[in-house]
Amino acid sequence: MNKTGGKAVRYNKWGYIFLAPFLIVFIIFQLIPLCTTIYNSFFENYLANGGITQVGPNFIGLENYKKLFEAGDIWVYTKNTMILWIMCFIPQILLSLLLGAWFSDVRLKLKGDGFFKAVIYLPNLIMASAFSMLFFALFADTGPINSLLQSLHIIDEPYKFLSNTGSTRTIIAFMNILMWFGNTTILLMAGMMGIDPSLFEAAEVDGANATQVFFRITLPLLRPILLYVMITSLIGGLQLFDVPQILTNGTGDPNRSSMTLIMFLNRHIQISKNYGMAGAVSVLLFIITGVLSLIVFKINNASGGKE
Amino acid sequence: MNKKKSLTGIHLRRFIAYIVLVIVTFFCLFWFYLLFVNATRSNAALSRGFSLIPGGFFLKNWTNLLHGTLPIMRGLANSLIIAAFSAVLSVYFSTMTAYAIHAYDFKLKKFMFTFILAIMMIPTQVTALGFVQLVDKMGLENSFIPLIVPTIAAPVTFFYMKQYMESALPLSLIEAARIDGSGEFRTFNSIVLPLMKPAIAVQAIFTFVTSWNNYFTPALILHDDKKKTLPILIAQLRSADYLKFDMGQVYMMIAFSIFPVVVVYVILSKNIVQGIALGSVKG
Numbered sequence: 001m002n003k004t005g006g007k008a009v010r011y012n013k014w015g016y017i018f019l020a021p022f023l024i025v026f027i028i029f030q031l032i033p034l035c036t037t038i039y040n041s042f043f044e045n046y047l048a049n050g051g052i053t054q055v056g057p058n059f060i061g062l063e064n065y066k067k068l069f070e071a072g073d074i075w076v077y078t079k080n081t082m083i084l085w086i087m088c089f090i091p092q093i094l095l096s097l098l099l100g101a102w103f104s105d106v107r108l109k110l111k112g113d114g115f116f117k118a119v120i121y122l123p124n125l126i127m128a129s130a131f132s133m134l135f136f137a138l139f140a141d142t143g144p145i146n147s148l149l150q151s152l153h154i155i156d157e158p159y160k161f162l163s164n165t166g167s168t169r170t171i172i173a174f175m176n177i178l179m180w181f182g183n184t185t186i187l188l189m190a191g192m193m194g195i196d197p198s199l200f201e202a203a204e205v206d207g208a209n210a211t212q213v214f215f216r217i218t219l220p221l222l223r224p225i226l227l228y229v230m231i232t233s234l235i236g237g238l239q240l241f242d243v244p245q246i247l248t249n250g251t252g253d254p255n256r257s258s259m260t261l262i263m264f265l266n267r268h269i270q271i272s273k274n275y276g277m278a279g280a281v282s283v284l285l286f287i288i289t290g291v292l293s294l295i296v297f298k299i300n301n302a303s304g305g306k307e
Numbered sequence: 308m309n310k311k312k313s314l315t316g317i318h319l320r321r322f323i324a325y326i327v328l329v330i331v332t333f334f335c336l337f338w339f340y341l342l343f344v345n346a347t348r349s350n351a352a353l354s355r356g357f358s359l360i361p362g363g364f365f366l367k368n369w370t371n372l373l374h375g376t377l378p379i380m381r382g383l384a385n386s387l388i389i390a391a392f393s394a395v396l397s398v399y400f401s402t403m404t405a406y407a408i409h410a411y412d413f414k415l416k417k418f419m420f421t422f423i424l425a426i427m428m429i430p431t432q433v434t435a436l437g438f439v440q441l442v443d444k445m446g447l448e449n450s451f452i453p454l455i456v457p458t459i460a461a462p463v464t465f466f467y468m469k470q471y472m473e474s475a476l477p478l479s480l481i482e483a484a485r486i487d488g489s490g491e492f493r494t495f496n497s498i499v500l501p502l503m504k505p506a507i508a509v510q511a512i513f514t515f516v517t518s519w520n521n522y523f524t525p526a527l528i529l530h531d532d533k534k535k536t537l538p539i540l541i542a543q544l545r546s547a548d549y550l551k552f553d554m555g556q557v558y559m560m561i562a563f564s565i566f567p568v569v570v571v572y573v574i575l576s577k578n579i580v581q582g583i584a585l586g587s588v589k590g
Contacts, residue, residue, distance in 0.1 A: 015411030019419060022404040024574040026460040030426075030452070033437030040436060094572045099331070102324045107317060118576035119332050121583070125572055127520040129538040130564040134342055137557055144341065147356035154465060176336065186583050210320060232428070242522050242538075246545050262432050262523070269436055269527065273396055278436045286433040293428035300424070 209283030
């Protein structure tokens with residue numbers, strides 16, 4: 001390549017040409033919207049009197065942020081989002097670790113693991129809004145789940161699943177576990193299979209049992225991937241929208257206890273058209289996800305991955 | 308003696324593993340079975356209660372839904388068009404972007420690669436407000452363009468393609484093509500793309516499914532009834548007073564949105580599951 005330096009330069013301009021579509025589209029549809037979103041957050045801009053009067057846009061500096069934090073709603077929705085994420089993440093990671101350990105255990109020789117892997121991944125591909133509508137119909141007050149529980153004499157009266165905070169949150173978390181544990185299992189399994197097999201052999205020679213091997217070898221070596229899974233799951237958790245939106249028809253009921261941050265943002269953009277507030281919420285989310293992304297980026301770089 | 312003990316230990320563990328897997332499988336599939344059963348039952352039968360046995364109302368529910376108030380065939384066509392174009396554009400241009408970084412040495416190469424990885428995790432929701440305003444200004448409300456064209460810049464697909472190229476696309480091959488007088492663009496289209504086929508297939512499926520399932524962005528852009536996609540119609544069904552609906556039709560509508568993906572998945576699941584592991588964290 002050094003010999004034909006001129007030629008290489010002639011070819012290398014194609015690097016820019018092939019990169020151009022990505023850059024142009026990125027700038028138009030992501031970078032510019034990001035900038036205008038931030039710009040919006042400094043302006044007073046909403047519809048008043050039931051959508052008749054347009055207020056603003058007037059520059060008000062950081063007033064939107066001040067209002068956002070003082071009104072306190074943002075804390076409630078942040079708390080809801082985090083509770084839903086924790087309810088989803090902890091059972092999911094435990095189940096995925098267990099299944100991943102079994103799938104990657106060569107001594108266990110599970111039959112039909114291809115089938116099981118395919119089945120656990122299936123819910124991830126299902127349209128979240130349709131899946132939520134299904135659960136809404138199934139768990140309705142007069143729905144099949146209530147009628148099943150009644151005919152089994154577990155309950156006498158229909159249980160109002162979607163009128164109680166606990167059960168509504170449990171349904172949302174349960175659906176998210178179903179949709180994501182297959183993906184997590186496959187990621188963890190790939191990590192486990194990447195562990196040097198001689199370590200397991202050595203442990204076996206030393207007389208370690210399966211539990212000891214899991215806690216003393218697999219888990220410590222898996223730590224970077226676990227951290228990666230946790231933070232990407234957290235970033236995903238902050239984006240929780242489709243399931244609670246459809247399940248509660250956008251109200252976040254009962255008593256706004258299942259209203260997430262993105263549902264809050266969606267209300268500002270679509271319903272109240274309060275673009276100033278929507279901007280402030282977006283910037284807040286951008287900062288949080290930006291910091292989290294930076295951590296993911298650092299993990300990926302630190303644990304190599306470069307050939 | 309020791310050997311025997313560990314043997315029964317493994318039998319016991321295997322037994323437990325199978326039981327847990329069967330339970331997990333049940334929880335994954337039960338809902339879809341129930342959906343299928345309920346889509347075959349009449350509204351009257353559904354209101355009478357729970358059943359695991361399919362009824363005979365499948366065709367009736369289907370024709371009712373077809374002639375009902377929701378424009379489902381239109382929704383299906385809209386969803387298909389958006390998802391198909393997104394998949395094609397996204398994999399083609401992501402492969403091209405990956406190729407730019409993989410095959411050429413230019414000054415900003417390292418910076419661009421780092422930059423794309425850095426923006427990978429930024430969710431689309433945080434730019435949604437600016438995106439909607441931009442689409443309004445461009446007069447592209449109720450158009451499919453703002454839902455299709457942005458998929459050209461897909462960092463996750465790019466990263467997968469880049470990983471795959473490192474193992475499947477030797478630079479000597481490109482060099483050989485150059486010596487044979489092939490232009491850079493032609494080399495990409497006729498040599499690189501065919502070699503990337505397995506990765507392209509996996510990513511095309513993922514992009515298609517993501518777009519097919521997407522609710523947030525289309526709901527912000529598409530307001531005209533003729534342009535709505537299936538997830539928006541589902542949300543519309545939810546916001547209507549559902550008790551007035553024929554529940555057989557409601558289940559049929561859900562099944563109609565879910566089962567195309569399930570069918571594709573059943574045919575291709577082996578490649579898909581392998582594909583996820585292939586592109587996961589470490590290359």
